[in-house]
Amino acid sequence: MIRILMVCLGNICRSPLAHGILDSKLDGNYFNVDSAGTSNYHKGSPPDLCSIAVVRKNGIDITNQRARQFKIKDFETFDYIYVMDESNFENVVKMARNVEDISKVRLILNEIHPNKNLEVPDPYYGGDSGFDDVYNMLDEACNLITNRLAR
Template structure:
């Protein structure tokens, strides 16, 4: 079983959307996909209504997901850890115990733009179009991830 973790700041916008998108592209009997936030603002909360809406628009239901905070045990539990931006990357790397932990952490948009370390913008304070844009970025990256793993 291959385990993949998506990480953003609050685990209510980008990472649950990335989790839902990637789950939709991989066989559930061979892959586990989860998400977490580097902050504890929304632990136990449902994803943002706008993330739920854009997912639903494309046939992906993330309404049952609950926010949780990234923790050191995630390095042991997951094979791949995809972060949404530089801040998330720094937060995750800062608690890595060794090079093995650090080597699991990747910028998700590096799948589309190798070695560029581009950020997936946080749509939280923006409008509906920001969530649509984020969905498209994540869908492209998740397609590449799925194609490389299946």
């Protein structure tokens, strides 16, 4: 089983979107997808209603997800750790115990734009289309991740 973790700050907007999108593309018999936040602001909370709505209109249900905080044990549990932005990348890497842990951590948009270190923006600051724009970015990145993992 290949295990993949999506990480943002609060685990209610971006990482639940990425979690739901990637999970919908992969066979659950071979892959496990989860998400977490580097903060504990929303621990136990469901995804933001706007995140739920944007994936729902794309045929995905994330209402069963609950926010949790990233923990050091996640380095043992997950094979790939995708983060949404530089700040969360740095927060996760600071918790790494060794080079192997660090090698699992990647900025998700580097899947689309290798080595450019682009960030998934906070959808709240994207105006009326913020959540749709973030959904589309993550969907494209998740398509590339799916294609690579399928090989």
